[in-house]
Amino acid sequence: MPGTPRQRAREQTLDDITRIGRRHLAEVGAAALSLRAVARELGVVSSAVYRYVANRDDLLTLLVVDAYTELGDAVDAAVGAAGPAAVDRFTALARAVRAWAVREPSRWALLYGSPVPGYAAPAERTTAQGIRVITLFAHIMDDAWRAGDVDGAGAAPPGLAADYQAIRDQLSLSVPDGVIAATVQAWSALFGAVSFEVFGQYGAATFGDPEALFDHTVERLAVQLGLAAAA
Amino acid sequence: MPGTPRQRAREQTLDDITRIGRRHLAEVGAAALSLRAVARELGVVSSAVYRYVANRDDLLTLLVVDAYTELGDAVDAAVGAAGPAAVDRFTALARAVRAWAVREPSRWALLYGSPVPGYAAPAERTTAQGIRVITLFAHIMDDAWRAGDVDGAGAAPPGLAADYQAIRDQLSLSVPDGVIAATVQAWSALFGAVSFEVFGQYGAATFGDPEALFDHTVERLAVQLGLAAAA
DNA sequence: TGTACATCAGTGAACGCGCGTTCACTGATGTAC
DNA sequence: TGTACATCAGTGAACGCGCGTTCACTGATGTAC
Numbered sequence: 001m002p003g004t005p006r007q008r009a010r011e012q013t014l015d016d017i018t019r020i021g022r023r024h025l026a027e028v029g030a031a032a033l034s035l036r037a038v039a040r041e042l043g044v045v046s047s048a049v050y051r052y053v054a055n056r057d058d059l060l061t062l063l064v065v066d067a068y069t070e071l072g073d074a075v076d077a078a079v080g081a082a083g084p085a086a087v088d089r090f091t092a093l094a095r096a097v098r099a100w101a102v103r104e105p106s107r108w109a110l111l112y113g114s115p116v117p118g119y120a121a122p123a124e125r126t127t128a129q130g131i132r133v134i135t136l137f138a139h140i141m142d143d144a145w146r147a148g149d150v151d152g153a154g155a156a157p158p159g160l161a162a163d164y165q166a167i168r169d170q171l172s173l174s175v176p177d178g179v180i181a182a183t184v185q186a187w188s189a190l191f192g193a194v195s196f197e198v199f200g201q202y203g204a205a206t207f208g209d210p211e212a213l214f215d216h217t218v219e220r221l222a223v224q225l226g227l228a229a230a231a
Numbered sequence: 232m233p234g235t236p237r238q239r240a241r242e243q244t245l246d247d248i249t250r251i252g253r254r255h256l257a258e259v260g261a262a263a264l265s266l267r268a269v270a271r272e273l274g275v276v277s278s279a280v281y282r283y284v285a286n287r288d289d290l291l292t293l294l295v296v297d298a299y300t301e302l303g304d305a306v307d308a309a310v311g312a313a314g315p316a317a318v319d320r321f322t323a324l325a326r327a328v329r330a331w332a333v334r335e336p337s338r339w340a341l342l343y344g345s346p347v348p349g350y351a352a353p354a355e356r357t358t359a360q361g362i363r364v365i366t367l368f369a370h371i372m373d374d375a376w377r378a379g380d381v382d383g384a385g386a387a388p389p390g391l392a393a394d395y396q397a398i399r400d401q402l403s404l405s406v407p408d409g410v411i412a413a414t415v416q417a418w419s420a421l422f423g424a425v426s427f428e429v430f431g432q433y434g435a436a437t438f439g440d441p442e443a444l445f446d447h448t449v450e451r452l453a454v455q456l457g458l459a460a461a462a
Numbered sequence: 463t464g465t466a467c468a469t470c471a472g473t474g475a476a477c478g479c480g481c482g483t484t485c486a487c488t489g490a491t492g493t494a495c
Numbered sequence: 496t497g498t499a500c501a502t503c504a505g506t507g508a509a510c511g512c513g514c515g516t517t518c519a520c521t522g523a524t525g526t527a528c
Contacts, residue, residue, distance in 0.1 A: 006491060006503080013504090029348035031262035036481060047483075048505050056482065106348075113345030115430055117260035117337075123435075131435055154461065157447040163438045170435065184436070185424070185448050191432070192423010193416070199346055201422070204354075204362055204401065205415070207394050216388040217416050224455060230385065237470080237524060244471090267514060278516075279472045287515070469525070474518105481512080492502070 014052055016042055021063050026106040030060060030116045057119055060110075064121050067107040068129035074100045075133050079140070086144035087227045093137055094190055094218045098211075101194045108198050112191055134187055135171055141183050142173045144227060151226035153178030179226075186221045193217050245283055247273055252294050257337040261291060261347045288350055291341075295352050298338040299360035305331045306364050310371070317375035318458045324368055325421055325449045329442075332425045339429050343422055365418055369402050372414050375458060376406045382457035384409030410457075417452045424448050 003011075020041045024033055035056050039046040053059045078096035082088045101108040110116075111130075121130075144150050156164065156177035164180045167173070173180070196202060197210050207213045222228040234242075251272045255264055266287050270277040284290045309327035313319045332339040341347075342361075352361075375381050387395065387408035395411045398404070404411070427433060428441050438444045453459040 004492065010504085027348065029262055029345070031260055032348065034481065035483090044504090045506055046481090047485085047507085050483075051504055109345035112430070112432060114260070114340035117258065117263065127435060134434075134436070154451070157443050159440050159443045160438060160447075163436070163440075167436050181447060182451075184433075184444070185420075185451055188424045188427040188448070189416075189420035190423075192421075192426060193419045195423060195426065196419040199343070201343060202415075203365075204358060205365070205394075205398050207391060209390050209394075212388050212390045213415070216391075216412060217419070220385070220413075220416055220455070224451070235525065241471085265514065266516090275471090276473055277514090278474080278518085281516075282471055465528090467525105467527085469523105471521105471523085473520075473522105475520105477515105477517080479514080481514095482510105484510080485508090487506075487508105488504105489506105490502105490504085492500105494500085495498090 010052075013042075017049065017052055017059070018062055018066050021059055022066070022107065025063060025110060029106070030063075030110050030119070033060065033063075035059060060116065060119055061121055061125055063107070064110060064126050065129055067104070067111055068126060068132065070104075070107075071097070071100050071111070072129055072132035075136060079136060086140055086147075086149050087222050089140045090137070090222055090225065090227055091218055093133070093140065094221070095215075097133065097190065098194050098197070098214050101198045105198045108194070112195055113199070137187060138167075138171050138173055138175075138180075138183060141179055141225065142171075142175050145175045145179055149227070150175075150179060151229075153226070154182060156181040182225050186225055189221060190218075241283075244273075248280065248283055248290070249293055249297050252290055253297070253338065256294060256341060260337070261294075261341050261350070264291065264294075266290060291347065291350055292352060292356055294338070295341060295357050296360055298335070298342055299357060299363070301335075301338075302328070302331050302342070303360055303363035306367060310367060317371055317378075317380050318453050320371045321368070321453055321456065321458055322449055324364070324371065325452070326446075328364065328421065329425050329428070329445050332429050336429045339425070343426055344430070366402055368418060369398075369404055369406075369411075369414060372410055372456065373402075373404045373406050376410055380458070381406075381410060382460070384457070385413060387412035413456050417456055420452060421449075 017038060020038050021033065024037055024041075028034075028037075033056070035049055035053070036046045038059070039049045042049065049059075053062065075093055075096045078092045078099075079089050082092035101112075141150065145153075153176045160181070161177060164177045167180055168175070175183075193214060197214065219228070223230050248269060251269050252264065255268055255272075259265075259268075264287070266280055266284070267277045269290070270280045273280065280290075284293065306324055306327045309323045310320050313323035332343075372381065376384075384407045391412070392408060395408045398411055399406070406414075424445060428445065450459070454461050
C-alpha cells in the first residue's frame with residue numbers, strides 16, 4: 001500500500017463513493033442518481049463530494065467504467081478457466097455475461113439499457129473497458145478461424161465491406177467478412193437475450209428455468225457461428 | 232363524433248396530454264417525466280391534470296399503452312401489405328419493428344429498454360397491446376408450419392416443455408417445441424439487434440449503413456427459422 | 463320550454479420535499495529548507 | 496530535527512430550482528323534471 005496516508009484515504013473515499021453509487025444506482029436508477037444522496041450516505045456534507053468527482057455526470061462515468069471493468073474481469077476469468085475449444089470458450093463467455101447481468105441488473109441496465117437522457121459517456125474514458133467483451137469474442141472467433149475450426153463462413157452484405165475492414169484493422173483480425181458478420185450478429189443476439197431476461201421482457205411467456213433457455217440459445221448461436229454441429 | 236361537447240373536450244385534452252407526454256419522454260426520459268411540466272405545456276395549472284390522470288405512474292402507463300398500440304399498428308400494417316410467403320411476412324414484421332424503433336427511440340426505450348425504477352406497468356392495462364407483435368410473429372410461424380413451409384424443427388430443451396406447452400395453449404399454436412424455441416430465440420435476437428442500433432451500442436464498431444446490417448441479420452434469422460434456404 | 467340541481471374542468475395556494483452547484487472558511491496533513 | 500509554508504479534505508450557508516400531491520373553491524356545462 002504505497003503513497004501517503006492522505007493519498008490512501010483519498011483512494012478509500014473514492015472507493016466508498018463508487019460502492020455507494022452502485023447501491024443507489026440499483027435503487028433509483030441512473031437518471032435519479034444523486035450526489036447529495038451519496039454524500040449523505042458517505043456521512044459528509046454535500047459539497048464535499050466535489051473534492052472527488054467533478055459533477056453528477058462524472059459520477060455516472062465512474063460507475064460506467066467500474067461496471068465495464070467488473071464485467072470484463074468476470075468474462076476474462078470465465079474464458080480463461082474454459083477449455084481450449086472455441087465452442088467452450090464462446091459458451092463460457094456467454095454464460096459469464098449472463099451471470100454478471102443477472103447478478104447486477106441495474107449495472108447491466110446502465111451499460112446496455114436505455115441511454116440516460118442528457119448524459120453521454122465520454123468515449124476516452126469508457127471505451128477501453130467497454131470493448132473488452134466484444135474484443136475477446138472476436139479473438140475467440142479469429143483463433144478458431146486460423147485453427148480451421150470454423151465450419152464455413154456465410155455470405156456478408158457487400159455494402160458493409162469497408163466497416164468490416166475497419167473492424168478487422170482495429171482488432172487485428174484475419175477472419176473473412178462472413179465470420180465478422182456472423183460474430184456481430186451473435187453479439188447482438190447474445191446481449192439481446194440477456195437483456196430480454198434481465199429486463200423481464202418475455203412478458204406473459206414466462207420461463208420456469210431461464211438459465212436452460214439461455215443455454216439453449218447459446219448452443220444455437222454456437223452452431224450458427226460454425227463452432228459446433230447442429231444437435 | 233359522438234358524445235356531448237364536454238366529453239369531446241375531455242378526449243381532446245387526454246390526447247393532448249398523451250402527445251405532450253410523448254414529447255417530454257423523448258426529451259427527459261421516463262424517469263424524469265413530470266406532471267407539472269406536462270401541465271405547464273398544456274397551459275393549465277398543475278393540479279388540473281389530476282382530472283385526467285390519477286398520478287405520474289398513470290401517465291407513464293398511458294404512454295406505454297400508446298406506444299405498444301402504435302408499434303402494433305405499424306407492424307400489422309406492414310405484414311398485411313406483405314406477400315403471403317412466411318419469409319416475406321417475417322421480413323416485413325422485422326423491418327417494421329426496426330423502422331418504428333428508429334423513428335421513436337425514446338418510446339422504444341420505454342417499452343424495451345431498462346425498466347423504470349419504482350414503476351411497474353400494470354399487466355391488465357398493457358398486456359393486450361404488449362403481446363401483439365410476438366403473437367403475430369408466432370402465428371406467422373404457425374401458419375408456415377401447418378403449410379409445410381418450415382424446413383426442419385431443431386431440438387428444444389426438454390426442461391422447458393411445460394413452458395412451451397403454455398405458450399402453445401395461450402396463443403393457440405400447433406407448432407412443435409423446436410419451432411417455438413427457434414421463434415423465441417429469433418424474437419430476442421431481433422429485438423436485441425434493434426436495441427443495439429437504437430441505443431448506439433455497437434460502440435466503436437460503427438456501421439455506415441445500419442439498415443443493410445439489419446437486413447442481413449433478418450436474412451440470417453429467416454434461415455435459422457427454417458423459412459429460407461441459406462444464401 | 464324553463465328551471466333547479468348535479469356534475470365536473472380548472473384555479474390557486476399550500477405542504478414538504480429533494481436537487482446540483484458555488485463559495486469563503488477552518489484545520490489537519492504534507493513538504494521544503 | 497524543527498519550523499514555515501503549501502496543499503487539500505471537509506464545513507456550512509446560500510443560490511435558485513423543480514417536483515408530486517391535496518384541498519377548498521368557482522363557474523360553466525349537462526340533465527331531470
